[in-house]
Amino acid sequence: MQKSLFPQNQLQSLPLVDAKVQFLENWLDSTTADDYFDQFHQQLDWQEGEIKIFGKTTKIPRLQAWYGDEGTDYQYSGVTMKPLKWTHQLLRLKEQCEALTGVSYNSVLANLYRDGSDSMGMHSDNEPELGLSPTIVSVSLGETRNFDFKHRVSGEKYRLPLSHGSVLVMSGSTQKYWLHGIAKTKKSQQARINLTFRQIRSNNQK
Numbered sequence: 001m002q003k004s005l006f007p008q009n010q011l012q013s014l015p016l017v018d019a020k021v022q023f024l025e026n027w028l029d030s031t032t033a034d035d036y037f038d039q040f041h042q043q044l045d046w047q048e049g050e051i052k053i054f055g056k057t058t059k060i061p062r063l064q065a066w067y068g069d070e071g072t073d074y075q076y077s078g079v080t081m082k083p084l085k086w087t088h089q090l091l092r093l094k095e096q097c098e099a100l101t102g103v104s105y106n107s108v109l110a111n112l113y114r115d116g117s118d119s120m121g122m123h124s125d126n127e128p129e130l131g132l133s134p135t136i137v138s139v140s141l142g143e144t145r146n147f148d149f150k151h152r153v154s155g156e157k158y159r160l161p162l163s164h165g166s167v168l169v170m171s172g173s174t175q176k177y178w179l180h181g182i183a184k185t186k187k188s189q190q191a192r193i194n195l196t197f198r199q200i201r202s203n204n205q206k
Ligand SMILES: O=C(O)CCC(=O)C(=O)O
Pocket: 109, 111, 120, 125, 138, 147, 162, 180, 181, 182, 194, 196
């Protein structure tokens, strides 16, 4: 049989200028993805986070949990998140991400979108503790939601549906030139979990 030009077991590059974005749709088989979804849904310490905008505190439209090595505190829209200790399954998934990308991670931000009315506004993961060109691995579980990119200068847009068991890797200058986010939708009623593995630099590495 002829070998496919686009093998479905390898990361594929997306056609975004000024960026390095790679994607693999069925990275986790459906049983593994189902198990991860159930475990994370039940076991992670989901919190209704708050952000401060112009001194005013508002609830964010999703639940979040932050896990990582000691010292990987994360500043996010005026709020400092202290990492919880890795669970067994989060560590296993982290190792799978490290094997896939050849990069190591010391923390993960978990997001739970309870239904289509939960969302994440357009942003870049450009906090100083991530360094200048971070590699961020994003694993999606549960309901498919659209991931939107928007170029900061040209305004160019790109939309990618992130399905159960898929993985997206952003690296190079992606965070410098592109915003990304998850819009609200009336189409999704089911929950989605997203895990973004990151490498946080401690103060003495900055
Ligand atoms: O839910 C997603 O796919 C996006 C998550 C994200 O952008 C973030 O955690 O910074």
